Amino acid sequence: MPASPTTPPGPDAAGDRLLLGTLRRSGRWPAVYAGAALAGAVMELLLPGALGHAVDALVVPGGPGDAGQAALVTCAALVAAVVACDALTVLAGGGGRAQAGRWLRTRMVGHLLGAGPGVTRRFPPGDLVARAGAGAEEAAAAPESLIMPVALLVPAAGSLVALALIDPWPAAAFAAGLVAIGVVLRAFLRETTAVAAGYQEAQGDIAARLVDALAGARTIAAAGTEEQEVGRVLAPLPRLRAHGMALWRVNARAGVQAAIVVPLLETAVIAAGGLRLAQGAMSVGELFAAARYAVLGAGVGAALGHLNRLGRARSAARRVAAVLAAPVRAHGTAEAPPGGRGRLEFRGVTVCVDGRPALRDLDLAVPGGTVLAVVGRSGSGKSLLAAAAGRLADPDRGEVLLDGVPLRRLGRSALRGAVGYAFERPVLFGATVGEAITVDRPAGTAGPAARAAAADAFIRRLPRGYDTPLDAAPMSGGERQRIGLARAFAHGDRLLVLDDATSSLDTVTEYQVARALTEELRDRTRLIVAHRAGTAARADLVVWLEDGRMRGLGRHEELWRDPDYRAVFRLDEPAPAGPPPAGAGRDAAVPAVPRHAGGAGPEAG
Structure with missing residues (x-):
């Protein structure tokens, strides 16, 4: 008997669990990516302080001296380390996406074939191809999109701590700006996930219609209905365009908000630092470092691009998870009894x-x-x-x-x-x-x-x-x-x-x-x-x-x-009084009865 039904997880939870699965199945690449991204963030976090020390050493009377030269060497080394970390993150991100995509496609294709023909009653074949293709590729970008926003929090948090150590007033201005940036990013992720789902559904609809048209290409050519089929296949284009424009509007709105909030944050920090410099509570080098920390910490606004990919990855993962939720036939271990003839x-x-x-x-x-x-x-x-x-x-x-x-x-x-x-x-x-x-x-x-x-x-x-x-x-x-x-x-x-x-x-x-x-x-x-x-x-x-x-x-x-x-069998003649007529009998060599309508095509029943 079939197993007792259980309540399946919601699409959001199933999709997010699948994203975590891609993170685990990406091999060592996510760890390399995270290590390189965090190391780069730490180097960037150390760079403003080193630059501040270099400025103070350069402006002292009598020339830079050994301390100034050492500060410059330190700055150059930090810059080189940041560049190396960036290059490593690009390599690790590509490797992780490739491995995650391979795992997702292998799992999805294996699941589809294991679920059998029943799954095509729920999902058209073209839509399944879209989910296993573009959908799996977008979901595979999740590890990179998950790690980078978290990595960007390191310089933001470190900048806040560094500013607090330099002076509390610039730190307070910076904290207020971070709250505003967080509100913008949270709303952006939510809206991007919702709009991307509609965009991907429209893509899947077009793919499903195209596969149907290709399967009936001979019939379409024979009937001369090419133009009508083009219109049918591309009928979801207005919906696709509407969702695409909505994605652009969400991106543009978030970009404008970030373009307003980030400069205001930097200006507020520099203004607070300038006032403290005028009061003699900060040095020129500390003001320079505070300005650099403001720029570095506000870089969390650059997470928009990564969150955009994460939103698309989440919606794609939900579509893939919906397919993976289709039950797969479980087989037992019994063998057919010997000597059976197929009762x-x-x-x-x-x-x-x-x-x-x-x-x-x-x-x-x-x-x-x-x-x-x-x-x-x-x-x-x-x-x-x-x-x-x-x-x-x-x-x-x-x-x-x-x-x-x-x-x-x-x-x-x-x-x-x-x-x-x-x-x-x-x-x-x-x-x-x-x-x-x-x-x-x-x-x-x-x-x-x-x-x-x-x-x-x-x-x-x-x-x-x-x-x-x-x-x-x-x-x-x-x-x-x-x-x-x-x-x-x-x-x-x-x-x-x-x-x-x-x-x-x-x-x-x-x-x-x-x-x-x-x-x-x-x-x-x-x-x-x-x-x-x-x-x-x-x-x-x-x-x-x-x-x-x-x-x-x-x-x-x-x-x-x-x-x-x-x-x-679509016979119109009256019922015979005796056995079936010649040609319909049990030993007839050639059937004399015509095939009923639909017999030459796929059997729908």
Whole structure:
């Protein structure tokens, strides 16, 4: 049974925790960055005092002397140290961003693939690409953006202490100015985080629309709707521009406020110091040092740029954390019992999509070795049943068992060795055509699986046969489908699931594959999402779905008597009095029934 639900953390908390995770996963670079930044801050903090001593030594009667020369050497050494620290922070910042970005992208891609196809129901693929790309890059800048504002507090606090040691009046003026700068920075960070979230959401929306358009490029070209699609893809541009202008306004307003507050702070400190100099309470060198400390401490206003990046990093981290919150399928450790032939059981299975049941209260027992056809109109739940059969989708209620073992209890390798999937548009991976079939199975399994999928002949015509690199083996849609079928045949030892996996095959090849399914692969259960009456007629058992519920279960010729069942295949002729007509029968070589609408495209149900 699924684990009891727990209250997930809020998006702000999850995003901030992810930022701290990037800090920990950036290796030694954040420590180097922090050390260099703090060392540079300390050197800058020491520099005004050294300059003040140098001024006092230079203005004394009789020339600078040894003390003045030593003060000048000290100042030069401090300046050189500041420059070296700045260079090291640039290097460490770049290294940390690269390592953090690599960790974020690796974690996100691994999580997406581990969460399975269900995550794309919550997030469009294009938006996921934007989050894993630009979003991860912006979030990876968090370590640098977190450390530098803190490092800038060191010279500010040190300047306040140094001014207090020189004279309390300039220190009081400086403290008042720091409070005003802190108010400006706090408001800036809050506003930047909020506005950046809207900007990044608009970017993700454009990316999602573009990916959809690219997936349907042939349809768009055939329909001549390029201009309309350009308008649809770029429809969020006004929203993107509005958020971009808002970001600029926030930056400009904070910049103006800092441009007013910082000079006023410096002027106040110098004015207070001048009055104390006139009273004889400060020397010229101390006034010079106080002025330098005011400039150095007010440099905390330079944190605006770092806080801008931090605000964008926070909003990006929240978007990445929302994806990482999608549950990942946890696998058990059980092995499938020996000797099983793929007995498949659905016990009270309900699967929800967007919070609504799309497959409801399914109770079904399929004997091992059965050819099961799943029939229904588009949206009836066929593909969802096929996904639940091999745990591409977990039930919200109920349990699916394979040879008596709940799928949740099976180990990952045991599950994928027992269940083989073939889809309409298979993705091929591996270095060669042979590896695309075998994946982790022995190389010797490629040939038999390819022959069963009617792929062996065209593979042998390739320049290097099964050893032909995938990128050097251009294939038609039907040939790719046959490779996908061969991969499923090589892996599904107990259960084969075919979801519209023969839609691009010609009738002769489809018949060859159908014969292999019914004759050569009898040692396993075969679940076929059927769009043709001929496919259903060749099955041992047909489950008929309607609106996510099982409306009928039996042999094709039995269900054929129901006109509603015939209407699934869009047959207008009256119900036959006897068995199905020729071409729709169990032994028909070529299906005579046309595919229903939508059968050639992706199955939405």
